[in-house]
Amino acid sequence: MKNKKSNDLFLPIAIVLAAMAGCKPVQEIRDDKPPVLPAGFDQRAADPADTMGLGLVPWRTFFNDPNLQNLIDTALVANFDLTIAAQRIRQMQAGVLAAEAPLHPTLEPAGSVGIRRFGLYTMDGAGNATTDITPGQLIPVNLPDFFIGAQAGWEVDLWGKLRNQKRAAASRFMASVEGKNLVQTAVVAAIAEAYFALQSFDEQVVILDEYIALQQNALELVRIQKDLGAANELAVRQFENQLLDLRGIRIDLEQQILYNESVINFLAGRFPQPVVRSPRFLNQNLPPLSATGVPPSLLENRPDIRAAALELSASKADVEAARALFLPTLNIGAAVGVQAFRPDYLVKPASFAYNLAGGMVAPLVNKRAIRAEFNRADAYQLEVLTTYYQTIVNAYTEAYNQVAFLKNLEQQFALKTEQVTAIENAVDISGELFRSGRANYLDVLTAQQNALDTRLELVELRLRQWSAAVNLYRALGGGWR
Numbered sequence: 030m031k032n033k034k035s036n037d038l039f040l041p042i043a044i045v046l047a048a049m050a051g052c053k054p055v056q057e058i059r060d061d062k063p064p065v066l067p068a069g070f071d072q073r074a075a076d077p078a079d080t081m082g083l084g085l086v087p088w089r090t091f092f093n094d095p096n097l098q099n100l101i102d103t104a105l106v107a108n109f110d111l112t113i114a115a116q117r118i119r120q121m122q123a124g125v126l127a128a129e130a131p132l133h134p135t136l137e138p139a140g141s142v143g144i145r146r147f148g149l150y151t152m153d154g155a156g157n158a159t160t161d162i163t164p165g166q167l168i169p170v171n172l173p174d175f176f177i178g179a180q181a182g183w184e185v186d187l188w189g190k191l192r193n194q195k196r197a198a199a200s201r202f203m204a205s206v207e208g209k210n211l212v213q214t215a216v217v218a219a220i221a222e223a224y225f226a227l228q229s230f231d232e233q234v235v236i237l238d239e240y241i242a243l244q245q246n247a248l249e250l251v252r253i254q255k256d257l258g259a260a261n262e263l264a265v266r267q268f269e270n271q272l273l274d275l276r277g278i279r280i281d282l283e284q285q286i287l288y289n290e291s292v293i294n295f296l297a298g299r300f301p302q303p304v305v306r307s308p309r310f311l312n313q314n315l316p317p318l319s320a321t322g323v324p325p326s327l328l329e330n331r332p333d334i335r336a337a338a339l340e341l342s343a344s345k346a347d348v349e350a351a352r353a354l355f356l357p358t359l360n361i362g363a364a365v366g367v368q369a370f371r372p373d374y375l376v377k378p379a380s381f382a383y384n385l386a387g388g389m390v391a392p393l394v395n396k397r398a399i400r401a402e403f404n405r406a407d408a409y410q411l412e413v414l415t416t417y418y419q420t421i422v423n424a425y426t427e428a429y430n431q432v433a434f435l436k437n438l439e440q441q442f443a444l445k446t447e448q449v450t451a452i453e454n455a456v457d458i459s460g461e462l463f464r465s466g467r468a469n470y471l472d473v474l475t476a477q478q479n480a481l482d483t484r485l486e487l488v489e490l491r492l493r494q495w496s497a498a499v500n501l502y503r504a505l506g507g508g509w510r
Contacts, residue, residue, distance in 0.1 A: 063338075063421055066324035070425075070432045083318065084330040084505030088217050091316055091502055096305050097224050100297060101217055107298030108216050114209035121202040128198035131191045134183035139364065143174045162370065175375060176382070178366010185361065190353030193346040200343035207336035214332060214508035216296055221499045223292045228310040229492040230286045233485055237279045240481050244272045247473060250464070259466065271474055275481075311491055315498055318435055327424045330506030334424055337417040344410040351403040357391035424504065431501035438494045445487045452480045 083091070089098055105111065147154035157168040186192055248268040254260035290304045307313070328334055365383040367375045374380050392399055459476040502508065 063328055064418055066327070066421070066425055068324070070324060070429050082326050082330075082505055083316075083502050084326065084507045085510070086502075086507060087510045088508050091507060092221055093316075094224075094307055094313075096307055097221060100220055100224060100293060100304070103297045103299070104216050104220055105213065108296060109298055110212050111209065111216060112298075114205070114212045118202070118205045118209060121198070121205040125195070125198045125202045128191075128195040131184060132186060132195065134181055134361075136179060136181045139176070139178055139180045139366065141174070141176045145172045145174060146170060147172075169370070173370045174368070175370070175372050176366055176368045177375060178364060178368075178382075180364040181362070183361045185359040187359055188353040188356045190350045193350040193353070197343040197346035197350065200339045200346065204336040204339035204343070207332045207339065210332035210509035211336065214503050214506070217508035218499050218503040220293055220296050222496055223289045223296070224304075224306060225310075225492060225495040225499070227286060227289045227293070227304060227306055228308075228313075229488050230282050230289070231306070231308065232310040232488045234279060234282050234286075236481070236484050236488070237275055237282070240477065241272065241275050241279070243477065244268065244275060247460075247477075248272055267471070267474060271478070311488065315494060318498055318501065324425055324428070327428065327506060328421065331420075331424050332506065332509055334417075334420050334506075337413070337420045341410075341413045341417050344406070344413040347406040348403070348410050351399075351406040354399045354402060355392065355396070357389045359387065359389045361385075361387045424506075427504035428501065431497050431504055434497045435494065435501060438490060438497055442487070442490045442494060445483065445490055449480075449483050449487050452476070452483045456480045 088101065092098060092101070147157060149155065149158065157170075157172070160168050162168040184191065248265070251260050251264050251268050255262065255265055291301050293304050294301050328338075363383070363385045367380040368382040369375050369377070369380040456476045459473045462472070
């Protein structure tokens with residue numbers, strides 16, 4: 030008899046140990062250290078060791094135009110993508126609460142009403158047929174059952190499965206915050222680029238109006254010369270053709286202005302309307318762009334890199350949670366209350382009832398579903414790790430390209446400014462020669478067209494400078510502070 034009891038005790042222990050022994054160790058997380066970044070953003074000339082950098086400058090400081098600041102303020106409140114991102118944060122926050130709940134015991138009120146009937150040729154049925162439930166009253170064949178009380182349950186987190194699930198949810202919540210920051214940097218950059226484009230179009234309209242007035246005066250002059258026999262009809266038609274061409278270009282600029290206003294209004298979450306903007310463009314100084322900072326600061330400042338790192342942390346927790354599925358699970362359950370076969374007996378002390386039970390369950394035979402879940406988590410972990418590296422390399426490449434681009438544009442702008450001065454002198458000289466009869470109308474037309482093209486190119490270069498500055502600011506992680 031003693032030997033039988035020992036066997037009865039040994040059997041469940043042996044099963045649990047066999048299940049734990051069958052849980053094969055699985056591979057660990059791969060090396061998730063970020064790649065070593067170059068020392069600077071410009072390999073041709075060493076950058077100063079400025080750890081601050083543009084990426085840490087608040088957008089309100091970087092963009093000091095009050096009208097642009099007002100537009101960005103409006104967008105940060107009403108932009109559709111930012112609103113959607115905020116709701117995603119709320120969803121992830123709810124996910125954290127949902128993942129935390131299983132770590133704590135559950136306690137909830139419980140009540141039940143039922144009826145049972147045991148077959149007469151069963152142990153329960155045969156025993157009930159001869160047993161009193163109350164003095165002088167046999168247990169009814171159809172036995173009612175009423176219960177009022179509370180029940181509790183708890184999964185003991187022996188191997189950290191639930192804690193890792195919570196860590197994964199918390200990391201994804203923080204990644205969603207970084208995702209919103211990333212959306213904000215994109216919105217701020219998009220509004221700034223569209224705003225500077227509007228200013229450049231305004232500047233081009235001013236230039237075109239000057240040349241339209243100049244061309245109108247030249248047309249009147251050549252008509253007078255034709256009447257005096259000093260010019261012919263072909264000259265008149267050539268000046269008219271150029272005047273009409275300039276007016277056509279102006280109409281196209283008006284359309285581009287309308288389009289960019291619509292872009293800004295959409296980013297600001299409002300219907301199309303005029304956009305208030307400052308009239309100066311060429312005279313508006315670029316922000317100081319020399320302090321780009323050191324590349325490692327990207328890891329701390331770029332929202333997409335921070336989000337990728339957090340998603341990598343979440344994937345590691347997913348792997349650990351999936352690993353714990355191979356191990357036994359311990360569940361504890363309890364209930365307390367009153368139970369009787371008649372409702373009026375529920376108030377009697379003898380109706381008090383409770384139960385307490387614990388159970389350990391472990392996968393023993395069919396582990397394919399658990400293995401599949403682990404393989405999925407492991408593969409996703411490798412995907413996220415690769416994405417993390419890709420994001421870092423892409424961020425550095427973006428900043429590197431914009432730094433080089435800005436230096437080249439600075440040189441081009443200086444050369445184009447000198448060219449504008451020279452070509453405007455040529456226009457004045459050609460006009461004087463034409464009025465004195467020492468140059469023909471083609472010389473005047475050519476000089477004016479060259480001057481117009483050069484001045485418009487200067488405006489376009491300034492716009493490209495602003496666009497590159499905005500892109501560098503975004504590439505360094507600026508715009509969300």
